[in-house]
Each structure stands twice: as C-alpha cells, then as structure tokens.
Amino acid sequence: MTALSPAIDRFELDYAAARRKALRVNTISTVLFALCFVVTAWIGGFFDMTDVTLSNGERVSMWKIWAGLPRLGEYLYKTLPVLRWETLDADLAEWFWRWKVWLRLLVETVLIAYMATLLGIVGAFLLSFPASRNLSPNRFVLNLTRRYLEILRTVPDLVWALIFVFCFGVGPLAGVLAIGLHATGALGKLYSEANENADMRPLEGIKASGGSWFDQIRYGIVPQVVPNIISYTLLRFEINVRSSSIIGFVGAGGLGQEIRVAMSLQEYTDLSALFLIIFVTVIVMDMLSEKVRHRIIGLTGRGV
C-alpha cells in the first residue's frame, strides 16, 4: 500500500482501531447473551430428562422435549372433528352441538369487551391529565395518579377477575370490572403519553385569556389528542375481546367457561369448535377496528 497522505494514514490506523473495538464489543455481548439464554433455558426445564416406556417394554431416559413432541400432534389430532362429505350437515351439527349456548356466550364476550373498554376510556381519560408531566397541577398528584394507573395495569385482568368473582359472584359483571380496571391502567398510560407530546402553545393562549386548568385542558389539549385517543382505544378494544374470551376460566363470564368445561371433561372436538369461534371473532374485530382506525387517521392526517 502506498502512502497517500499523512491524514489518510492516520485515518487507516484509527479505522482499524475502531473496527477492533467494535469486534471485541460484539463478541463479548454475543457470549453474554448466549450464556444468559442457556441458563434461563436450564432453569425453565428445557434440558430435563424423562422416563418413557418403549413399545418393547423397555424403559429408557429421554430428552423431555423429544419425548413430548409427538403428544402435541396427538392432542391436535384428538381435537379434529370427524367430517364426512356425505353427511357434512350432520357432522357439522355434531361438532357445533352447543351452538345456541356458544352464540349467547359469544355475544356476552363481545359485550364484556365493549363495556370494559367504555369503563377504561372514562377512567383513563380523566386520570391521564393529572398523570401527564406537563399538565399535572403538582408533583404529588402526578405521582399519585401514575402509581394508581401502574397498579391497575400491573395486576393481570385474570387476577382482578378472581377478586371480583369473589366479591360479586360468577358472571359477566366481574369480567367487565376486571377488564375495565386493567384497561384503565393501560389506556391511562397511553393517553398521558399523548398528552405529554402535545404542543403547549395553545394551552398558553387559553391561560393568557383567563382560562382555568380545566379550560386549558379542554381547549388546549383535548382537540390535539382526540385522534390518538380514538386510535389507542380501538387497539385496546381488540385486546379486550381476546381477554374477555378467556376470562370465563375463573367464572367471570363469556366463552372462557365453556373452554374450561371442555378441557376438564376432555371434550376435544368442543375445544376446536370454541377455538374456531374465538379465532373468527377476533379476526373480524381486528379488521373492523383497523378499518375505522385508518379512516380516522386518514381524516385527520395524523398517525398514532
């Protein structure tokens, strides 16, 4: 290599040094991550062995995952209904034999999600303003509302459901309250982040005209954040439909209770039917809310 100029030679040396350093950092971090992964997998039981009986009666020790893998196929096979072309009507009718109950519970599931989302909107909207750093009247109120929202969303909705089933008994009321509380915590966080990104100049304009804190929020912030609020809320509704379809596991209404019954009675084809119902419902809800969301974002020219 011929020397071009002292500055370029200097650069070549610096470049080589920078490359060496980057390589060292990469190697060390890769080794660290791999180590963490192996340790976690070991704690999680990924390397456990299990005893299995072979077809010739011999008992051997086998890697648990290898031994258990065929059972996955076995399970899925059991859930498959018997469908014959000649008697398709009758077979379908047998597969969905409890369709009247399931349809009622499906409606209940969607209504739980709907009501819970409404509760979540109201709670989160009101709490999001004191929980925003730029709007909160003082530090104490800020921290109080933030911690409250954190507690609401850190406790899983299934746990809230257990508590409410204990208080109010089995039924959709417990499910609505449980998902509603969890949604309040999650939406409150998202709404307050939207508030914190808002332009503060309109707020000052309202304040200079003699507007109170509420006036400043109402006219300075709300018009700015409404598109974000709608968008986040629709996303939350999709999540709530999923939540309300399993919350019946603990007796809080919706299709979940049927899943639990089918599982404990080992009615495998019922499970596949229920899974299909939930799957289709969630897809339909996702598609609808995405349509609405895009329409709103398109109208306002602003994304989330």
Place this chain on the structure above:
Amino acid sequence: MLVIEQLSKTFGDLTAVDGVSLAIPKGQMVGVIGRSGAGKSTLLRMINRLTDPTRGTITNEGRVITSLKGRDLRLWRASCAMIFQQFNLVERMDVLTNVMVGRIAHTGFLRAMTRSFTDEDRVRAIEALDRLDLVPQALQRAGTLSGGQQQRVAIAKALVQNPRIMLADEPIASLDPSNATRVMDALREINRTDGLTVLVNLHTLDTARAYCDRIVAMRAGQVRFDGTPDALTTEKVRAIYGSDDLSGDINEAVTSTSLSSHMSPEPFKAVGT
C-alpha cells in the same frame, strides 16, 4: 395608569428583567425594543401574570396586580389580552371557537366543558372577526389559515376579552411584510378607536418608530431608553443594540418590515392588463 415598580425576574442565575420601573398612561401605544434576550418578553408575560415576578410590583388603576390569585387573577388575564409571536391558537379548532375562547374567563364550568358558549359570546366573536375581515374564514380550522390571518384571529380573540390593556409579544416576527403591516395597522386602530393601552414588543426599529407614541428600549433586563421616537437618536440606538463587533451604523432599512422601504414604488402589474 399601569405602574410597574422595581420589577425583577431571575431564572436561576440569569436575571431576565432587572429592576424595571415604568408608568404607562391609559391609551398609550408603547413599543418595547431591544436585542433578543433583553427581557422584553419576560416583562410582558409578567404584566399578564403568565410569569410571576421575583421582586417588584405592578399596579393598574391603583389595584395591585402582582398579588392576585384564583378567579381575580384569571379576570385580570382576561382584561389584559396577550398576543403571541406563534399565535398560540388551537389549530385543530375552528376560527369562531378560537375567538369565543376569549370569553372563557366569563364562562361557567359546564358551559366551558361542553363548548356551549352563549349567543351573546357568538355575536361578540363574529363582530370581532368582522372588524378584522375574517368572517369568511369563521368556520375553517385555525391551522389552515395563513400566519397573518392566524395573528388577526388572535387579535379578534383578544378583542372579545373586552380588555383594557393589550400586550403583543413579537406579533409580527413570524409574518411577511404585508401581513406585518396589516397586523400593526389593526393594533393601531384598536389603540385609537377603543382607547386601549397597547404594549408591543418589536424587533424592528422602524416599525416601532412608525406606530408607537413612546418607545421603551431594554438591554440586559434594564430600561436604557424611554421617550418619544424622535428622541431615539442613532447614538442611543447604538448603545441599545451595539456591541464591540458592531462598529458601523445600524441600518434600519435592513431590519425593516415596512412595505414602502422594501418594494419598488411601481405597483406590480399582471402581464396583459
């Protein structure tokens, strides 16, 4: 009479306004000039009480402004309207509502929250918009208007506050010369017709000379000149704006926003007419 006595404001180590005393009679149009960071904005914001002073007092008609709280403070803010360089309108709301927000201090909580202003407020707002030739834009979103139009919406909003004093913080700094002229003309018209006291922060000397009865010049938070435009000589201008590296004369035409000193005297004519 608006009386400011020994008014100071410090932000940490920085002294933005340093012992300013002024007495402004009713109906005067006062231009406040000075370099960026001279404390002009802080002075105006303290009069409106958007910023609280560290020391000193402000009294208006014998009433102490600096100690107002709660509803009295909000009514004071309404009675001394403020106009901002960046207009500070709610861009996603229509022009009419933006103007009606000027009545917010006199609107009850429920009416304010439900956006149901009284018919009287609507009448006031549309009259103010008419005065500033903005009635055709009344139902448009404020954000879709040009800068000059937005600033005139802000003036209309200030007018419906029914103020006794109007404070304008660099109202023309983001505007082109023709819009700047319209906005300054509107302020002068309000000053002359309604007899309002107008305090306006300006970047440009010639605008201050052309529109104001009195010029107050600030430097490093202190008042360095207070008098009529005629008394503001070149030496005094250099003392206000000058620094060691600024040896030559300050050419007012360079910073000018007036139309006459920029454009050719021949009016522009479209081809073919």
